[in-house]
Structures are given as C-alpha cells and as structure tokens.
Amino acid sequence: MIKWVVLxxxxxxxxxxVTNDSKKKADKKQKDMEKKVATGDMVKDPVCGAFVSLDEEIRVRDGETIHRFCSYECRDKFLARLEDSGRAISKEEPAD
Structure with a gap:
C-alpha cells in the first residue's frame, strides 16, 4: 500500500x-513578444491582430504610413475594406 502512495x-x-515548465516557457515567449512590440521590432496586423516583424515583406503604403500584414489574405481584406470606403491604395512590392 505504501508503495502505491509513494508511486x-x-x-x-x-x-x-512538466506542466510548470511548459507554463514558464509560454510566459517567457509572451514576455519576449511584448518586449519586441515595446521596442518597435514588431507591429500589429490591422486586420487579424497578429504581431508581425518589421522585416515582413507583405505591406501597403498609405501616405506616410506603412501597414504590415501576416498574410496576403489579410492584406487583400484590408485593401477591399479601403476600396469599399472609397479609398484606393496600391500594394507595395518587396524591395529586391
């Protein structure tokens, strides 16, 4: 009986x-992302809210503002929303 209790x-x-270790890793990952956002290394996708690196190639220029997106789908939704409101912005192609 004592063996079973000890086991x-x-x-x-x-x-x-094991579970505490995974929680610590998740907390560390969250803190690292918050740090990158605070330092300006990452920005929020205006459509889905995902955080995107400043090096991301999917972007749209709106005057002086550059919007960065996590995917082409989010970019196209953003452009469609602008067209529906009567504005048109051209897609910015990645620099070679």
Missing amino acids: LVCGWLLFKL
Missing part, C-alpha cells in the same frame, strides 16, 4: 514539474 506522489510531482 502516486512521485507521479504527481513529475506531472507538476
């Missing part, structure tokens, strides 16, 4: 160690 306690402790 269950050891299993529970092992489970807690």
Whole structure:
C-alpha cells in the first residue's frame, strides 16, 4: 500500500514539474513578444491582430504610413475594406 502512495506522489510531482515548465516557457515567449512590440521590432496586423516583424515583406503604403500584414489574405481584406470606403491604395512590392 505504501508503495502505491509513494508511486502516486512521485507521479504527481513529475506531472507538476512538466506542466510548470511548459507554463514558464509560454510566459517567457509572451514576455519576449511584448518586449519586441515595446521596442518597435514588431507591429500589429490591422486586420487579424497578429504581431508581425518589421522585416515582413507583405505591406501597403498609405501616405506616410506603412501597414504590415501576416498574410496576403489579410492584406487583400484590408485593401477591399479601403476600396469599399472609397479609398484606393496600391500594394507595395518587396524591395529586391
């Protein structure tokens, strides 16, 4: 009986160690992303809200503002929304 109790306690402790480690990794990843956003290394996609690197090649220039997107689908939705409101903006092609 004591063997089973010890085995269950050891299993529970092992489970807690593994799950706590994954929580720490997720927290660290979140903090790293928040740091990149705060320093300006990442910006928010205006359509879906995903965070995108400043090096992202999918972008649209709106006057002096450059909007960056996580995918071509988000970019096309953004352009369609602008066209529906009566504005038209050309797509910015990546620099070679």
